[in-house]
Amino acid sequence: MLFLRALSGPALRLWGFSSFIAWGVFLLTRGVLLVHAMWVGQQSPEALLPGLLAGLWRDIPIAAVVALPWALFELLFRPSWRDRLRGPLFFFYLFALLFVAVAETVFWDEFAVRFNFIALDYLVFTNEVIGNIRESYPVGRIVAALLTLSLLLAWLLRRSLRQQVVTAMPRTPQFTWVAVLASLAGMLAWGQTPPEFSANSYANELADNGWRSFIWAARQNKLDYRQFYALRPDSEVLDDLRRFSGHAQVSATLQPVRQATFKPAIGDHGRTPNVVVVMMESLSAEYMQAYGSKDGLTPNLDRIAAEGLSFTRLYAAGTRTVRGLEALSAALPPLPGKSVVRWPDVTNLNTLGATLAARGWSPHFIYGGYGAFDNMNGFFGAQGYKVTDRRNFDEGIIEFENIWGVADEHLFDQVLLEIDREHAAGKPFFGHVMTASNHVPFTYPAGRIDIPSPGKRPGGVKYADYAIGRFVEMARKKPWFDNTVFLFVADHCAFSSGKTKIPVHRYHIPAIVYAPKLIAPRKVDTLASQIDLVPTLLAMLGLSGDDHFIGRDILSMPPEEGRALLSTYQNLGYLKGDVMTVLQPKRRIETYRISGDGREAQPMATDPVLAEEAIAYFQGTALLMAQHGQDGGVAARPQSLAMASDARVKQQ
Numbered sequence: 001m002l003f004l005r006a007l008s009g010p011a012l013r014l015w016g017f018s019s020f021i022a023w024g025v026f027l028l029t030r031g032v033l034l035v036h037a038m039w040v041g042q043q044s045p046e047a048l049l050p051g052l053l054a055g056l057w058r059d060i061p062i063a064a065v066v067a068l069p070w071a072l073f074e075l076l077f078r079p080s081w082r083d084r085l086r087g088p089l090f091f092f093y094l095f096a097l098l099f100v101a102v103a104e105t106v107f108w109d110e111f112a113v114r115f116n117f118i119a120l121d122y123l124v125f126t127n128e129v130i131g132n133i134r135e136s137y138p139v140g141r142i143v144a145a146l147l148t149l150s151l152l153l154a155w156l157l158r159r160s161l162r163q164q165v166v167t168a169m170p171r172t173p174q175f176t177w178v179a180v181l182a183s184l185a186g187m188l189a190w191g192q193t194p195p196e197f198s199a200n201s202y203a204n205e206l207a208d209n210g211w212r213s214f215i216w217a218a219r220q221n222k223l224d225y226r227q228f229y230a231l232r233p234d235s236e237v238l239d240d241l242r243r244f245s246g247h248a249q250v251s252a253t254l255q256p257v258r259q260a261t262f263k264p265a266i267g268d269h270g271r272t273p274n275v276v277v278v279m280m281e282s283l284s285a286e287y288m289q290a291y292g293s294k295d296g297l298t299p300n301l302d303r304i305a306a307e308g309l310s311f312t313r314l315y316a317a318g319t320r321t322v323r324g325l326e327a328l329s330a331a332l333p334p335l336p337g338k339s340v341v342r343w344p345d346v347t348n349l350n351t352l353g354a355t356l357a358a359r360g361w362s363p364h365f366i367y368g369g370y371g372a373f374d375n376m377n378g379f380f381g382a383q384g385y386k387v388t389d390r391r392n393f394d395e396g397i398i399e400f401e402n403i404w405g406v407a408d409e410h411l412f413d414q415v416l417l418e419i420d421r422e423h424a425a426g427k428p429f430f431g432h433v434m435t436a437s438n439h440v441p442f443t444y445p446a447g448r449i450d451i452p453s454p455g456k457r458p459g460g461v462k463y464a465d466y467a468i469g470r471f472v473e474m475a476r477k478k479p480w481f482d483n484t485v486f487l488f489v490a491d492h493c494a495f496s497s498g499k500t501k502i503p504v505h506r507y508h509i510p511a512i513v514y515a516p517k518l519i520a521p522r523k524v525d526t527l528a529s530q531i532d533l534v535p536t537l538l539a540m541l542g543l544s545g546d547d548h549f550i551g552r553d554i555l556s557m558p559p560e561e562g563r564a565l566l567s568t569y570q571n572l573g574y575l576k577g578d579v580m581t582v583l584q585p586k587r588r589i590e591t592y593r594i595s596g597d598g599r600e601a602q603p604m605a606t607d608p609v610l611a612e613e614a615i616a617y618f619q620g621t622a623l624l625m626a627q628h629g630q631d632g633g634v635a636a637r638p639q640s641l642a643m644a645s646d647a648r649v650k651q652q
Contacts, residue, residue: 009174010165012181015064015071017164018090021157022063022097029101030055030206033108037202041112041497050198051206058195061188062209066097068185071178074165082165087154090161095150102142104210106133110440112497113205115214116569135403135441192216199603200499217569225335225622228585229572232615234623240616241550241624245535251548252332252624254350266518266540267483272360272428273518274419274484275537277352278471279324280464281438284493285508287461297462300469301510304488308514309522311554315507315564315575316492317530321434322374323567324491327530329353329383329432331549333621334567336585340625341379349628351383352534353430355547361430362422364388366415368436369405376434385432388414400445405436407444408467416474423480434491438464457494472514482517485540489533501582501590502573504598507566513540527562527575528554550621565617574614579607581614589614 034052037043073089074082107119133139194216195207241250249255267273285291288298290305291312317327322339326332329351332340340346353363363385371377371389381387390398390406393414400407415433422429437444438460443453448466451459468488475481490509498506511533513519519540531551538544539553566573572583580592580601589611592601 011071011074011174011178013164014074014161015067015178017160018067018070018093019063021094022066023059025097025101026059026063026209027056029104029210032101032105033206036105036108037112037206040109041202043200043202043499047198047200047499048203048206051195051200051203054195054197054207055209058192058207058212059209061185061192062212064181064185065189066211068182071174071182075175075178086161086165087158090157091150091154094153095146098146098150099143100210102146106137107210112202112495114208115210116217119214119217135443199601201501201503202497202499225619228336228587229583229618230587230589230611230615231619232612234619237616237620237623240613241620244613244616245550245552246556247548249548250550250620250624252330252350252621252628254348254354255548266485266515266542271483273515273541274423274429274431274480275356275361275487275541276415276419276429276431276433276484277328277487277489277537278433278468279321279328279435280468280488280490280510281321281435282492282494283438283461283464283490283510284495284506285490285510286505287494288510291508291510295458297458298465300465300472301488301512304468304472304514305510305512307516307521308486308512309519309524311511311524311526311528313525313527313562314489314509314511314533314554315504315527315529315566316490316509317565318567319492319496319506321491322376324489324530325374325376325379325432325434328489328491328533329380331531331534331551332625333529333531333550333565333617334572335618335622335625336567336570336572339374342375345382346379347382349383350548352537353380353385353432354383355538355543356430357384359543360428362386362427364418364429364431365434366411366418366431367405367434368408368411369434380432388418400443402441402443404439408435408437408464409445409448409470411435412467412471412474415471416478419475419480419484420478423478429480429484435464435467437467438494461494484515485518485537486512486514487533487537488512488514489530496568498599500592500599500601501571502566502568502580504566504575504580504594504601506598507564508598513537524554526554526557526559527564527577528552528557529564529566531565532557550617550624563613572614572618574610574617576610576613579604579610581606581610583614583618 030052034048037048038045077085104115107115189212192212194213195204197207198204242248287293287295288305289296289302290310317323317334320339322341323334326334326340330340330349357363365380365385366388367376369390371387377387377389390401393406394417397413398406398410400410411433415431418431419429441454442456442460444459444463446453449459449462451462453459455463475484489511493506493509496506497503529551532554535547535549535551536554538547539555544553563574563576566575570585574581575594578594580594582590582592584590589606591604591606593604594601
């Protein structure tokens with residue numbers, strides 16, 4: 001009876017009322033995302049309906065937690081304050097719910113997932129993110145519309161709001177039951193983990209709640225591999241890594257150079273060649289004719305692929321730029337949680353730039369945006385690279401830029417200047433170049449291509465291709481061109497969404513080594529990973545076996561030994577042949593048969609050999625980084641504990 005009386009109290013009535021409103025907004029949001037998944041993701045209603053239904057129940061405790069401040073407001077504030085503030089606060093409450101709903105929709109349109117660690121990271125880089133949003137969407141009109149809608153809803157619900165607080169009741173029993181119910185709702189909400197009831201990732205994401213997933217991302221932003229993933233004895237893992245890489249030793253730490261001088265395997269009349277790695281923002285293989293596209297967006301890259309050494313089955317390590325940076329600098333398989341690039345104070349790391357610097361190259365990192373984003377400048381500067389970003393481009397170069405960076409053509413103009421300077425000084429140049437134009441808002445200088453700016457993704461891709469073609473033609477006129485090796489490779493694909501946990505087709509990227517005077521055209525069909533490009537370049541330069549990297553030289557790797565290492569924030573994938581082994585938290589292992597186009601995944605029994613290989617790569621990387629002494633703030637457990645904890649491969 002006391003419980004029923006308490007429920008009739010204004011605090012609990014107002015809490016219930018505002019919880020119901022939050023639940024309704026969650027339902028509306030999920031409906032919009034469902035339509036988007038059907039329309040853009042081409043998912044069937046039958047596949048998505050379970051996610052919609054599951055989400056209805058999961059939303060209840062989340063809605064209760066979101067609305068809890070209303071109960072506290074009614075219990076803690078004085079009556080005169082409550083009467084004055086209730087209306088304005090209700091208006092802002094509605095606005096906040098609707099604003100987050102719209103933000104979720106925008107985030108879903110870009111990533112096809114609920115809020116995750118990416119959204120969390122974006123809060124750190126507010127200038128770039130807010131600027132990107134302002135340049136990509138009519139923010140003023142959206143906010144004005146939300147304010148108007150919130151005001152209208154507040155006016156329509158004003159009587160219902162007043163009806164919740166007309167009943168007077170002593171505060172003590174209300175306090176008691178608010179505490180009990182809030183604790184229950186909090187435990188239910190806090191205990192929710194990402195839904196995994198379906199093999200369809202869209203359905204799982206649809207069942208989730210953006211408020212919950214954001215808090216979860218904040219809680220799980222650091223993941224210790226040893227604590228959460230399947231383990232093997234460290235000694236066995238390191239033995240396997242040495243065997244896989246073909247090196248007598250693998251290391252994440254920069255090692256002393258065994259030979260001070262060397263004779264380059266390639267070069268102009270014995271001269272050491274320049275090396276330029278161009279990492280292309282979001283340029284999926286699917287956009288190039290060389291990889292099957294019929295859209296004609298990349299004529300320059302297609303020509304370069306025909307004239308160069310093209311890797312047809314190479315896969316990105318992750319879905320963000322930092323994963324590409326880590327793979328193409330340190331050849332490290334992706335670890336769960338934050339990329340190594342974003343770890344604090346990582347120094348003396350074994351990188352391509354450091355390896356080449358020890359033999360006379362001058363290493364550069366050149367980026368068209370602000371290098372403080374994702375700690376790019378900090379990471380590369382700590383590894384001995386000369387860092388150049390948009391803040392210190394030469395005067396007069398930048399004529400067009402957006403929030404993410406300067407137009408790619410201006411970036412390449414700066415690269416040409418840097419190579420000219422090193423050439424004049426008689427030093428071979430090594431450059432890791434990161435583009436920015438193929439990114440929302442997809443703006444670029446007028447008159448370059450036949451798609452007006454802003455050109456959405458097709459325009460971004462075509463302009464990026466234009467800038468690369470212009471760069472190569474300008475480089476071709478330079479005295480150093482014939483003695484330069486270019487690598488054109490994407491950081492990741494344009495999209496990361498798919499039906500499976502790790503949609504393989506969303507990791508397929510172009511990789512082309514271009515040096516017309518030094519390297520004969522060829523297609524290489526061996527399955528390979530982004531981490532293999534560093535050892536491959538070094539082998540081409542005559543430095544094979546002297547690098548200690550985990551990756552392998554693709555050109556010397558037997559095709560049957562080809563494999564790729566792919567990741568999301570928590571799922572670690574090992575693709576060999578058509579079998580994907582996925583390592584997950586709670587030491588879970590799942591295995592799938594991947595279709596020829598990489599879009600479908602059929603669950604299958606885990607192959608223990610492949611599972612052991614997958615564990616060796618990822619656990620081995622975690623071990624090497626712990627030995628390196630920089631683990632991003634996550635303490636490594638002693639080896640004895642690692643060996644004692646579940647060393648058996650769990651099959652699922």
